[in-house]
Amino acid sequence: ETGVTQSPTHLIKTRGQQVTLRCSSQSGHNTVSWYQQALGQGPQFIFQYYREEENGRGNFPPRFSGLQFPNYSSELNVNALELDDSALYLCASSLQGVGETQYFGPGTRLLVL
């Protein structure tokens, strides 16, 4: 059984650019949630995907978008990057309908200059 993996581990972008972050969910998990964790803060929920559909969204603007693929892997896309987007982006996978336990990946550290 493989855990949640994310790529890349680190990324540096400039303001206004676009970025795509990737996540492979734990084997057998059909749900992926994305979180933004600013330095010294708790993770903030961005959105969740279940069976390739967005299943809920937090207080993030539309320039944060996502995809989930048939193999349940997922992408987070952020357009028009702003300095405040600098954070650790975490992906968590779970199995819908079987408790709420989420398994987190190691995250992607994004720095926007």
Add this chain to the structure above:
Amino acid sequence: QQQVKQSPQSLIVQKGGISIINCAYENTAFDYFPWYQQFPGKGPALLIAIRPDVSEKKEGRFTISFNKSAKQFSLHIMDSQPGDSATYFCAASDTGGFKTIFGAGTRLFVKA
């Protein structure tokens, strides 16, 4: 109503001592309360979780105490060890809901 308030922000405990972290919530729809442990450079890892139908849950050195009427819950780490030094997050969600709300975190340092 969606907030989970966590305290203290940081905690220093002697090896062998008890570490206590407290959280409070407002949304009575929350019915699942996990605690996560996060080491630098890693994602959060589930430590222990509780549902409001019980007042206490113990797993090894880790205990959650839950007070439904006060809408508060706490994590106790018994016999704290230097390897427990990490950031701890409380969280809350509701069954069938899609969103988990995290506290701001507590940085624990256990002195050898």
